[in-house]
Amino acid sequence: MSEASDQLYNFALLDEDAKREIRRKLLKAVALPGHLVPFASRDLPIARGWGTGGLQITLSIVTPADTLKVIDQGDDESVNAVNLRRLINRTTGVTTTTDTAAATIIQTRHRIPEEPMRADQILVLQVPMADPLRWVEPNLERATMMHSEADYGKMWVYMYESVVRAGDLRIASQYPVIVNRRYLMDTTPIPRWDVPKLHMADTLYLFGAGREKRIYAVPPYTIVEPLQFEDYPFRTEYRPGQRCARCGAEHTFLTEHFVSDSNGGRWETTCSDAAYCAKRVAQMEATA
Amino acid sequence: MGYVAVRGGSEAVARAEELVACLRLLGGSTPLQLPQIRDQLRHAVSRAMHEGALYAPLLAALAVKQAEGDSIEAAFLLRAYRTTLPRAMASLPVSGREMFCLRRISASFKDIPGGQMLGPATDYLIRLLQPALAHEDVRAVIAAAERYTALVEAGSPQPGAWGRFPKVTEYMRQEQMIVNVPAEPVREEPFDITREPLTFPCPRSARLQAMTQADTGSLMSLAYSSTRGYGDAHPTLVELRYGYLPVQVAHPLTGEPITIGEIEATEAEIASKAHSVTNHAEPPRFNVGYGFAFGQSELKVMSMAILDSVLTQARAGSLAGESGPAANEEFVLLHTDGIEASGFVTHYKLPHYVTFAADLSVLDRAREHHTQRQSRLGQLVDQAITSDSF
């Protein structure tokens, strides 16, 4: 096949009507912080549940001038991040990067980068469940009604029960928040550590749930408050004295992993944001 | 940065793709040709088409080949292709009455207008493996062609009704045994779940579209559950027909209907024992459920028709007893799409290091809480024992 006949697809894969629909819904999502906006959600060449919502947003907003970063669990080299980046790159030709500071659009699953993001950047989050009321009201028709009336009593009961049973607000990730003092919103499975980054941020956050067919947004400088009780305040995973074994950072989200060595190996705790950790290591090596 | 190479996601993804491609041919057998798949794996091709929601037999054969026979993967490949196609125009509404039937049966009446026609049915086959199939060659192809011609000549179609039959439901409507076509808010075009988000309550056209591209096995389980006891479905098969259905579009300038081809399809209508109570002004009638799919897909269309009827009754409030999950429209429509369900179930293969780390930190807190409570409990028990001792 010639080079020309290889170009079977529209720029950014989606047809222009699909992009227009998503763009219209994104504008409404921004005007309604935290509110779930239904969208048609097209089929894609990657599986449902593997980032199709985030991907449809990225493909609808990307322009040839963008620089793109894709992370999964904070890691650019995670297999699914590689795969999504490869698809976006092959259908747009945009420049890609692993450097948070160099990116104009960052698509992410389960993490917000450690490096503070700027006003000229957009963070696109892949969302699995979309509606935080799912835990207490799986029926969409009733859950939509509850959102429309800001009727979140059942959610508070759920939170209270978790305190009674576990002595704490038991939700690890996907912590529910109230946005702009109105809508209850799912934070996607970002750890609690990342939740405060949503509050009064410089950056626009866009959320896409492909299988659930919902889009939502948190505009910059918007009040985002985690659900909490006075006597059981929201806490992150932070533990005093925690430290990344690789770059020495004391204020990052850490994950454990196994490192092989001549003694058979050991468990090590390091930054989950791999590019941030590498950047710090490189800086230390440069100044050493 | 040595550790990047150790993780090596990009490299691993590329190698995985190559390995998959190798594995299909590693056995050394002759590669399958698409016409072989289309002709000899008819049901695999049909299933890829109805679950992939694209009528394209040769492309479906390619999908079946590429997916190495995995039905959900083949449907996924076709869906992902379909989504890139522009929608040139919509066909005109087509009725099952126009079908050139290879088979049509009814379980509700012994004799039906036009007569029963068993056709190519697998229902009464004795399921014994046929060792002769293992040694088929081109002579079998010739023999099959001759036998088919003889069979067709032997069967004498009714004069003037060659392959076309009146519908049993037409007779039943005439006799006021079954409800009329359910009224729903007038829309110019049927709901299209590929263009509009499916929200609830949804129109029946959305329900039917969702089910016609749903996973066969999922529909079957739910339909079975409702008939077995977790529901109030008591279906009777009014008619099942399989054959070729002409597809027409309106000429863009003159508006004249033009036949652009035909599709192989199966259609089922079932009557439900539960009476309709939708219109209290009229005497009760039976409800009707509808099922449709590309190819000869009888299990799928019957499952779909049963669920359609259960959902219609649930909406009308005419179910008696325990309704079961099959009567919950959201439950049925949101969990039977094979592409969505398989994607989400398998996504748990993706790394969850971050969420798991967060879970572990919560587990730690729960353990502390447990320890505290145990020690408090211990103290209370101790106190109780002390006060009990004389």
Added chain:
Amino acid sequence: MTIVATPPTPLERFNSLAFRVLLDCLARPGKVGRLPPPPFADLPPLPDGTPPNTVAVAAWLSLLDQTVSFAHAVGAEWLPVDYPLTRWLALRTNARPADPSATDFALLHDPSGTTLFGDLNIGSLLEPERSCTVFLSLPEIVPNGAALRLRGPGIATTATVGLRGVAPTELAAIAARPSQFPLGIDLFLIDQQGRCLGLPRTTQIEVI
């Protein structure tokens, strides 16, 4: 890596660049964005013979297709379905001209259209996203000027913006636009030079 997609056409490029400006402006009320040059210039005239604000029309059109409806107005009058510019807009987009109370997208060709805000759909509690998105063309937007003071999501503390060629009553109408969060219309102001200001329903507006 082989690129398997065609590059965007000039119209597609405009649509994607314009969207990023619209998105940024709506997410940051008070920030004055700059739309790219419009990809066409052959618009039929308004009733008084003057050409419409081409960049405002182009940005508005970038969101329209056969699944949505539109209405547009000159002065305080909605233009009829058979008006040449209406037909041109419908033909370009396949969008349906509709009654203002049911329309998804409205274009007001001049600031006196602010008197028509009350005709527009503000959505429902179940579907607040179904409200009208309004584009208003005006002579000039002045970044950091002193016509309106803005507060709300997207704004760190407060922002101010100047609007030239907009009468005091029209400024008051913008400040008092239908917005009882979560219901309300979302507004884009676009001037003759392609400057763009977004005013989502979340913004509290005060005339200075």
